[in-house]
Amino acid sequence: MSAERGPSTDAAARRAVIDRLDQFTASARTSLWKARAGLLVAGALLIPQAWLISQAMQQVFVEHQPVLQIRGVLVALLAVGLLRVLASAVARWSADSAVECVRHSLRATLLPRLVARGPRWLRRQSSGELVEAVTGHVDALEGHVGGYLPVRFEVMVVPVLILAAVFWVDRVVGMILLLTLPLAPVFMMLVGWGAEAASRRQLRVMARLGGHFADRLRTLGVIRIYGRAEAELEGIAQAADGLRESSLKVLRIAFLSSAVLEFFASISVAMIALYLGLSYLGMIDWRSTPLTLSVGVFCLLLAPEFYAPLRRLAAHYHDRAAALASAAELGELLDQDAPSLPVHASMALPSGLAPAVSLESIALRPSPSSEPVVRDLSLHLQPGEHVALTGASGTGKTTLLEAVAGWMPVDEGRIAFSRTPRIGYASQRPFLFQGSLADNLRLAAPEATDDDVLVAAEAAQVMRFAARWPDGLQTRVGERGFGLSGGEARRVALARLFLRKPDVLLLDEPTAFLDPATEQAVLDALLDFAQGRTLIMATHSRAVLSRFARVVDLSRWRVGEVRT
Template identity: 55%
Template sequence: MSEIPPPADAARQQRRRHQQWLSALAATARGQQRIAALAACLSGALLVAQAAAIAWLVQAVLVEHRPLAQLAPVFGALALVLLSRSALGGLAQKAAGEVADAARLALREQVYRRLFERGPLWLRRQRSGELGELLLAHGDAIEGYYAGFQPVRVEVMVVPLLIVAAVAWVDWTVALILLCTGPLVPVFMMLVGLGAEAAGREQLQELARMGGHFADRIKGLGLLRLYGRGEDELAGIAVAAEGVRVRTMKVLRIAFLSSTVLEFFASVSVAMVALYLGLSYLGMLALHATVPTLGAGVFCLLLAPEFYAPLRRLATHYHDRANALAAATEVERLLDGGDPAADATVPVPAVRVPEPAQARAPLLAAAALVLRPIGAGHDVVTDFSLDIDAGQRLALVGPSGSGKSTVLEALAGWLPPRGGRIALRDGVRVGYAGQRPYLFHGSIADNLRLADPGASDARLRAVAEAAQVMRFAAQLPKGLDTVIGERGFGLSGGEARRIGLARLLLRDPDLLLLDEPTAFLDPRTEADLLQSLACFTRGRAVLMATHSAPAMQWADRVVRLHEEVRA
């Protein structure tokens, strides 16, 4: 048996995995990363030239009393250095911003890709507001990592060493002070970083929970008002907001505490350099054969705080790193973790096997299927087989709860079977219209054009007529241009299903999987819909889950669950 790694090793492995994930997000912007790091390092290196120019001018003016006319070249060089540092700083910020933008775009693409991989059945069980936070709060969390932490991390490894080398060339004592006090900063950062990452993760979790809670309540606002739950939900939102406030204040306390302590160490170190130079000038301390010149002292004093400046900036952006690692943990939890018990019921075998086009091969062949809905504790369909030929109309019947919708979801490719095999003829397009089609906020025409954005108005009206959408749309203020709410707010369940059916017809698939399209319809509308479907789907295969007797009569064959049927 393999040994389980101890918690400390597991945490290190997780942190390393998250760092690799963060690095991969910016893979498309490696060049901009190098530009940002190089610009930051060059700007830091010019600090030495800037301090040297200022110190030389102080020595020349105050000690050597040189005329200002002789100092013009040095003033010009100092101005050039200042302008160069300003330009390099702007370049570093621009390049780092582009890296952050590329990383956020990669995060969005990765989230969308994983959501598509999870499929609509998994999405139904999630809180859309919490998933939305993956693209909002979590995207903002990783922005600081790329725009702030990464350029400073490279700067810390280069600029302090250049400063120490320059100072050691002038006065080794000052360089020794800097070398002895400098390691205190990263040591303290590591201690603080452990708590900062945990606090940042808790804050992101609270933000995601509050975002999901608020978004879900907004969607159900009408129902909450209907049942008089408005005040209770306001109290719930207040509790969620208080949780965010507490977590945010905890993060800020850690940030302020770490910044205060780091500033203290840096100030004490600079004060030690100033004390050494002051005592040397007063003749109370002699560590060299000669007293350092004024220019040398100014040079060291100017560079002493700059030695700690990258370390202080790293400490500031270290919280960005902690937040980014926390965001990586949350992304992994929401997209990869899920419900282990639920995921355990959904194996991932090879679901859809393209078949070579043959003259007599069925469009779709299902053999010995074993199906279990996501989250269910037992199989609802066992040993189900079915062949569907081109132009065939089948009615799938069975009592409520027998698994009709589950069969359609499996044949549509949404639900991997736990056993058996689904073979689809090569090139066959399958369309599925469920009982609860998702309708976006927008006009009815906009929702139909999701299937074909370039569809003409005439074709749009044709599929709307076939699906009996025009029966109610003609009575709306603007017809198909009437705006409806998210999830079909303002429409009945039957009207929403007909829009979903029209959208499927506009896609023009070879095989239509319809889940009770005639439910909630009056007999006249149902008869008209079946007649339109017969004309519109001529030459195409239709599998319709239904309880309706007219729909069973409309079909060429009735398929009952738990019976093995071959066409």
């Protein structure tokens, strides 16, 4: 029974991938039709071009007319040639526009979908593989959109026009072209199935190699410290060899598809040339009228052009296979459902400067496979209320903050706000990008002025260390805050928060690794900024806990108002 269902299942899966690929290219329909029209015009003009050439040769070599007497034919030939060049240029420009349109629309769709997966999902992914999906997999559609789709339309129309023109002047040549035409697509289809499978394997190898290399590059310092440089280089070399082998397999199939077409095209042209040659020699006479030079030249000129669209289709056929493989891989990313995040619902609570927050019997787990770290927890915060979270490591303080921020799905219960909030979250390990301190601060508010940035930096005590450097806030730091201590990076994250001016503040150990004087200065600035805003802070510091009227001890699995 499974054997009977297997082919239909495969066919349905392939149909789904093809439909997905059509959806990807839907945004470029206008540009694609312009490209197809350009190719159609350029292909159709081959017929008058071949006819003008054959007439010129007939008049000069057979009728012995002076070249000046056929200048009308030559001018017409020049005009047709220029029109073909113009039509081809329009087709190429439109195809390039279609490629850019598909790239932009697909990435604009893919990136929000990846972000919607949430931090829990993203943390389990290889950043290099995600980058490869957004860049390499999307770029794999270029040949399909800019080459295969326009040429496929050309193949359906231009050979038919050429066949009709050839039949009009010589039925035997027309029959040769008609009988040899179906053989090439059949063999190309058979080869294409293998090309699609090989292309999909190659995309996966490229994604793994991209992720492997990006992750090693990001942790280059750690690799050198532990003396693993040679071993990692050997691993990259092995991965590169795997990519080389898979690429050669794809190229071998691509060359095979082209060779199949060239074989049948060459046989067909050779048969036409043989027929015309024997007819000129008088060895065969299958025509009702004598074969003229113009008719023979016309047929010989159009015979290779009859197969030219098929040759171009063969050249792009492996692009079609690569695009199908890419669509399948991208479809897996797009089809995954985003996790169920907290519901920002309205509640019957008084409104104030900040929204009220309600946690109702929630259960949280840091990962799908782990046990819940928070069970049946209820917590209600009035507008502008400040609460400190405490407890031993592993009791769920960070998980709870991420759930309130909307980063973590809630297994049970719900989290709601009295109105839609503007949330600011400063984690234990804030991410700093390579660039200046000012650039990292402006991530929270790109429109902030230099004075705004300076005020936020001073409030978060960033200037305590930045003022000692010659370039101040223009001092450049490395990726992930290289060059800053953990406490300094936290203060930069806190300054970002001040620039964002959120309604709800979620802070995870903002004063960790600070000396007592700096901790007090940061805490004073933070509590002053938090006036009128709802604040939830996770901390182990007794100095911080002493400043909060309400403390939630998660290690006791209950909510309490405890002064420490």
